Amino acid sequence: xxFTQPLRSTRLASVNPVAKLGAASTIAIVLLASxxxxxxxxxxxxxxxxxxxxxxxxxxALLRVSPILVAAVLAxxxxxxxxxxxxxxxxxxxxxxxxxxxxxLAIATALRILAVGIPAVLLFLTVDPTDLAxxxxxxxRLPARFVLGALAAFRLLGLFAEDWRxxxxxxxxxxxxxxxxxxxxxxxxFTLFVLSIRRASSLATAMEARGFGSSAxxxxxxxxxxxxxxxLVLGIGVLVAALAVAVSVLTxxxxxxxx
Amino acid sequence: MTGRTRFxxxxxxxxxxxxxxxxxxxxxxxxxxxxxxxxxxxxxxLLGGSGSxxxxxxxxxxxxxxxxxxGESEGRLLLDGxxxxxxxxxxGLVLQDPETQTVLARVxxxxxxxxxxxxxxxxxxxxxxxxxxxxxxxDVDLSHATSALxxxxxxxxxxxxxxxxxxxxxxxxxxxxxxxxxxxxxxxDAVASALEATGATLIVVEHRxxxxxxxxxxxxxxxxxxxxxxxGAPDRVFDDSARxxxxxxxxxxxxxxxxxxxxxxxxxxxxxxxxxxxxxxxxPRIPVGDITVRAGTAxxxxxxxxxxxxxxxxxxxxxxxxxxxxxxxxxxLRAGLGASPFAWRSSALVSRIGSVFQNxxxxxxxxxxxxxxxxxxxxxxIRRRQTDAVIDDVLARLRLDSLARANPFTLxxxxxRRxxxxxxxxxxxxxxxxxxxxxxxxxxxxxxxxxLLAELRDGGSALVCATHDEELVRxxxxxxxxxxxxxxxxxAA
Numbered sequence: 043x044x045f046t047q048p049l050r051s052t053r054l055a056s057v058n059p060v061a062k063l064g065a066a067s068t069i070a071i072v073l074l075a076s077x078x079x080x081x082x083x084x085x086x087x088x089x090x091x092x093x094x095x096x097x098x099x100x101x102x103a104l105l106r107v108s109p110i111l112v113a114a115v116l117a118x119x120x121x122x123x124x125x126x127x128x129x130x131x132x133x134x135x136x137x138x139x140x141x142x143x144x145x146x147l148a149i150a151t152a153l154r155i156l157a158v159g160i161p162a163v164l165l166f167l168t169v170d171p172t173d174l175a176x177x178x179x180x181x182x183r184l185p186a187r188f189v190l191g192a193l194a195a196f197r198l199l200g201l202f203a204e205d206w207r208x209x210x211x212x213x214x215x216x217x218x219x220x221x222x223x224x225x226x227x228x229x230x231x232f233t234l235f236v237l238s239i240r241r242a243s244s245l246a247t248a249m250e251a252r253g254f255g256s257s258a259x260x261x262x263x264x265x266x267x268x269x270x271x272x273x274l275v276l277g278i279g280v281l282v283a284a285l286a287v288a289v290s291v292l293t294x295x296x297x298x299x300x301x
Numbered sequence: 302m303t304g305r306t307r308f309x310x311x312x313x314x315x316x317x318x319x320x321x322x323x324x325x326x327x328x329x330x331x332x333x334x335x336x337x338x339x340x341x342x343x344x345x346x347l348l349g350g351s352g353s354x355x356x357x358x359x360x361x362x363x364x365x366x367x368x369x370x371x372g373e374s375e376g377r378l379l380l381d382g383x384x385x386x387x388x389x390x391x392x393g394l395v396l397q398d399p400e401t402q403t404v405l406a407r408v409x410x411x412x413x414x415x416x417x418x419x420x421x422x423x424x425x426x427x428x429x430x431x432x433x434x435x436x437x438x439x440d441v442d443l444s445h446a447t448s449a450l451x452x453x454x455x456x457x458x459x460x461x462x463x464x465x466x467x468x469x470x471x472x473x474x475x476x477x478x479x480x481x482x483x484x485x486x487x488x489x490d491a492v493a494s495a496l497e498a499t500g501a502t503l504i505v506v507e508h509r510x511x512x513x514x515x516x517x518x519x520x521x522x523x524x525x526x527x528x529x530x531x532x533g534a535p536d537r538v539f540d541d542s543a544r545x546x547x548x549x550x551x552x553x554x555x556x557x558x559x560x561x562x563x564x565x566x567x568x569x570x571x572x573x574x575x576x577x578x579x580x581x582x583x584x585p586r587i588p589v590g591d592i593t594v595r596a597g598t599a600x601x602x603x604x605x606x607x608x609x610x611x612x613x614x615x616x617x618x619x620x621x622x623x624x625x626x627x628x629x630x631x632x633x634l635r636a637g638l639g640a641s642p643f644a645w646r647s648s649a650l651v652s653r654i655g656s657v658f659q660n661x662x663x664x665x666x667x668x669x670x671x672x673x674x675x676x677x678x679x680x681x682x683i684r685r686r687q688t689d690a691v692i693d694d695v696l697a698r699l700r701l702d703s704l705a706r707a708n709p710f711t712l713x714x715x716x717x718r719r720x721x722x723x724x725x726x727x728x729x730x731x732x733x734x735x736x737x738x739x740x741x742x743x744x745x746x747x748x749x750x751x752x753l754l755a756e757l758r759d760g761g762s763a764l765v766c767a768t769h770d771e772e773l774v775r776x777x778x779x780x781x782x783x784x785x786x787x788x789x790x791x792x793a794a
Contacts, residue, residue, distance in 0.1 A: 172406055194404050200448070201400060205663070207582070211620045212664035216724065217651030217680030229666060236710060237662060244401040250365040251394035252404070252462055253418035258389070263413035263426045 053096055054165065059174040060181045061272035062165040065279025070158045072283035078297050079146065081290035082153035088282050089161055098164070106167055110159035118152030125151075157286075161279075171196060176266040186260050194249060198241055205234055312341035312502045313391050313469025315362055319376030321527075322357050322366060331357040333527040335376070341469070344496065344503040346513050346535070349523030350549030351713050351743065355506045358523070359472045361385065362504070363394035381469065390419040393463030397475040397741075399455035404462075408434070408450075409443030411458060415466045426465075433465040436498040437491040451606060453484025457491045464495055470502040471495070477507065478741040481606055481769040485512055492516065508743045510539075511554045522546065550715070550743025559748070562755045563778050568596025571634040571732050571763050572617060572642070572654075576626035579609065579616040586624055587612050592782065594732060596633075599754070599764040599777040604784035610767035611659065611736050613784065617765055618656035618734040619643050634731050652681040655725030657735040661717040665709040670701055670720060673709050677728040695723050699753070715746035722750065732763040739770045751776050 054062070073082055093103065122144055129142025175193040178184045209230045213219045218226060249255075290296040321333035332354035339345060349355050360366045361378050364385035378384075380391055393415075396402055405411040412430040421429065430443070437457040441450075450458060456476055463471065473492065477485040489512050496503060496516070505513055520538040522545070524530035531542040539546070539553055546553055570593045577589040587609030594600055594617065602610045615621040616628065619642030629640045634653055638645050642654060658664050667673040674695060678688040696702040699719040704712065709720055718738070725733060738754070739747050755777060758764050766773065774781060 170406075172410055190404075197403070197406065197448075198401075208658065208660070208663045211615060212656075212658055213666065214620055214647045214650065215618060215654075215656035215658075216664060216666060217648045217677050217728070218666065219647035220680075221648075233662070233665070241401050244396065244398060245404070247360075247365055248394075248396055248402040248459070249404055249414075251363050251396070252415035253389050253466060254414075256389035256418055258418070258420035261417050261420050261423055261426070263410065263417050263423060263430075265423070 054098070055168040057168075057275050058181065058266065058268050058272040059169045059177045060268065061275040062169060063174075064276045066162045066165045068276075068279045069161055069283050072287060073154055073158050075299060076287075076290065076296050077147070077150050077154070077299050078290055078295040079150045079153060080293050080295040081286040082150060082157045084289045085157040085282055085286040086153055086160070088285060089157065092278065092282075093164070103164060107160050107163050110156060110163055113159070114152040114155040117155055118148045121151045122148035161282075173264075173266070176262065176264050180262055180266040181268050187255060190249075190254070194245055195242060198238065198245065201241065202234065202238065205237055206230070209233055310467040310469050310499065310501065312500055313381045314341045314502070315339040315470065315504075316379045316382070317358075317377065320361070320378040321375040322354075322361055322372055323374075324357075324372045325370065327372075330354075330527070332361070332523070333375075335378075335523075335528060337521065337529060337532075339470075339502060339504070342500055342502055343519055344517045345505070346510065346517040346520045347504055347506045347523065348508075348510070348520060348546065348549070348551050349530070350525050351715065353523040353525040353549070355523055356474050359394060359474050359504065359506060362470065363392045363472055364389055365394065390415075390466045391468055392470045392472055393466055393468035394472040394474065395456065395459045395463055395476050397478050399452045399459070399479060402459040402462075403447045403450075403455055406447060407443065408439070408441055408445040408447055408458060411447050412461045412465050415462050419466055429465045429467070430461075432498075433461040436464055436495045437461045438494060439491075451484065452480050453487040456480065456484070456488045460488070460491055460495060464499065467499070468501060470504065473503070473505040473507075475507055475741075476505070477509070477512065482771075483605070485509070489513065489516070508550060509552050511552065514554055522549075525549075547744065550745040552744045558772070559751070559776050561776055561778055564598050565759045566597050566761075568598070568761060568763075569631060569633060570594065571596050571631050572628065573631075574617075574623070574626060574628045577616075577623050577628060578625045579612050579621060580624045581612050581615070581621065584612065585609070587784065589613055589626075589784070592617075594763045594765055596731065596763050597758060597761050599758055599766065599779035601774040601777070601779035601781050602765065602767040602784060603769070603774065603781055608784040610784055614656070614734050614736045614765065614767040616643075617654075619645060619650050619654050620656065648680045648682065651677045651730070652683075652728045653730050654732045654734060655728065655730040657721050657725045657733070657738055659736040659740060661721035662710065664721055664724060665717075668708060669706050670709055670712075671696070671705040673720060673724055674727050677724060681728050683728070691727060691729075695727050699723050699749070715742055718742060718746060718750070722753065726757065730762070732765070733757065734765045734767075736767045737769070738766060739768065739773050747772075 069085060073085060122140060123138045125144035125147040127139045127141040127143055131139060131141045133140040171193060175189045179186045179189045213226060213230060317335045317337040320335045321330050323330045347355050362380060362385055366372060380388055385392060403411055404414050409430055412433055413426050416426045416429055437460050439454060439457045439461060447458065477488050480488065493516055507513055514535060517535060520533065520535045521529060522531040522538065522542060530545060531538045543553060572594040574589060574592040577592060578586050579589060580586045602613055604610055616623060622643040628642065630642050636653065638649055642650065665673060667676055671692065674692045675688060696705055701720060701723065704716065712720060722738065738750055742750065751773060754764055758777065766779065768774065
């Protein structure tokens with residue numbers, strides 16, 4: 043949790059999670075529909091301007107999006123070397139061919155990953171799971187039982203890693219860590235499954251003991267409201283996506299991925 | 302306390318008449334023929350052997366046993382004259398495992414959870430949350446992470462979550478069985494303070510009688526065969542039914558302490574650490590320094606939660622490499638292999654150093670008890686015919702022979718513990734490392750385990766126990782190695 047702590051105090055943190063979810067997924071869906079440099083480039087530029095405008099702490103932001111940067115560079119390089127070739131060929135070695143076409147594709151791919159990844163990571167890192175659940179149940183009116191059940195189960199995930207390690211140690215101690223890696227992993231996974239079911243049902247009892255699933259109408263200790271500012275965030279997401287598409291179509295570079 | 306929310310509930314009464322419950326798919330009734338009347342405000346310690354239906358009764362009163370799909374009921378069980386499931390929130394249940402009782406990520410939200418479920422209006426929720434945290438004396442911020450709490454704090458948090466519902470009866474199902482001695486006292490005191498604030502009825506199930514004795518005014522003992530075995534004032538019940546209670550594994554108050562068993566001979570060093578520091582992957586570094594494990598003796602690793610007892614136990618068991626320093630096995634222990642146990646193959650380790658984990662379920666890998674015992678010898682390359690005799694012997698010694706074909710996961714807590722020890726000793730390792738072997742065990746299993754460990758020690762094995770159990774340390778005449786946490790660690794086990 044400490045990893046996301048510095049970002050939780052930014053202005054974005056208090057935006058309703060559903061608004062952030064909506065904004066990030068609008069940009070992602072729209073940008074993934076095309077593979078061209080212009081739409082992704084426009085979106086990325088606008089996003090960077092917005093981050094600057096919000097005075098997002100640059101150091102903290104860079105640290106969080108660093109996996110996205112690495113992914114963008116790697117995907118770009120791979121496309122550059124192995125992407126569909128067209129136009130002038132600059133280098134050729136065995137399967138590797140660098141051409142006009144692969145350079146264009148590489149830039150488009152890298153930009154796309156950045157334009158989709160950066161807002162998604164920054165928006166989601168500032169979402170607290172509890173707030174998200176509150177918002178999904180109160181704003182989107184998803185069933186409370188389902189949302190809260192998922193939230194509680196999510197908390198158990200952390201115990202998975204601990205269990206898995208302990209199971210590994212125990213297998214070495216029992217003398218069976220040396221052979222049949224596949225079979226052993228399957229067995230270990232099955233035990234983890236059994237332990238998890240056991241935990242989950244015990245958690246379910248604990249929740250029921252606190253009135254979860256009772257016939258009373260549930261109240262909410264933390265109100266989740268969708269304010270004008272949340273509409274603004276959602277609207278900005280839609281605008282960014284629309285602007286990217288408009289510029290791309292007008293310059294004639296929009297290329298649908300399918301069809 | 303002026304201006305604070307007061308607890309306004311009335312204590313609840315309970316009435317059972319010929320009540321019984323059978324879990325779906327089971328042939329036997331968990332509880333049957335139970336007649337019991339509890340007056341509002343009474344404080345009851347509920348006892349009985351393993352399988353006598355204590356937890357089922359608490360679940361029934363809490364209304365969490367479920368409907369017709371989950372089991373079959375007979376007779377009547379009423380809470381304030383109504384069916385328990387119809388008056389959710391009148392009874393609050395706290396269970397044993399601190400890990401699975403925390404629902405939400407922040408302390409305040411977790412306490413508020415119950416209020417939300419039973420429909421308490423928002424403006425009343427937060428005052429109730431604060432009052433409940435006060436009552437259990439959990440003095441942390443409302444936004445404090447629940448994952449950073451210690452076991453005792455988590456149990457107090459669960460209790461606060463229940464108190465915020467303002468229930469008429471508190472039902473506690475072995476609330477301290479998974480806690481270290483400090484945590485036990487912490488939770489007991491929180492319950493005392495909660496009862497003072499609320500006047501609620503109390504029913505607590507716990508093997509460790511002396512912890513709860515001063516809080517309760519009545520003891521009820523369930524009969525495994527159905528109904529109530531004994532019921533009355535604590536002193537009278539303990540005097541009249543001492544024999545039955547002892548057989549049921551209850552830790553009776555003022556019992557005579559078991560005798561210290563001195564080692565017969567002190568043997569040679571089997572494993573020596575020099576300038577040792579150990580750590581789990583991504584875990585804190587535990588400075589240990591020099592440490593020696595000797596044949597024919599017991600070594601107790603003690604210290605508060607988070608001091609690194611379990612981590613050191615893993616390293617001594619050859620399961621974790623030292624971060625710095627050396628860990629050297631003697632010629633006798635290594636028997637032809639290299640000096641560092643961590644470098645040994647798994648199949649070679651199993652016949653040299655045995656490890657028993659805190660959670661027995663972590664080390665079960667087979668479908669039956671008998672197969673479970675055959676795993677180690679087979680891995681070590683011991684012949685089938687030799688193994689069979691050894692397994693029969695171990696099964697009989699640990700009273701597991703009637704369960705040879707049962708699935709290890711279906712055993713009771715005490716049986717699982719005995720089986721986990723059996724799997725480690727069946728390959729006759731010279732050294733045995735046990736992590737909290739007596740944790741949460743009833744008096745009968747405790748006695749058996751300690752007897753067996755003393756026997757192994759006297760047979761020349763070296764024992765290493767990571768433990769909080771002072772009795773165990775004393776009876777095994779163990780040399781004590783106290784670990785102190787370098788930095789205060791919250792919540793680490």
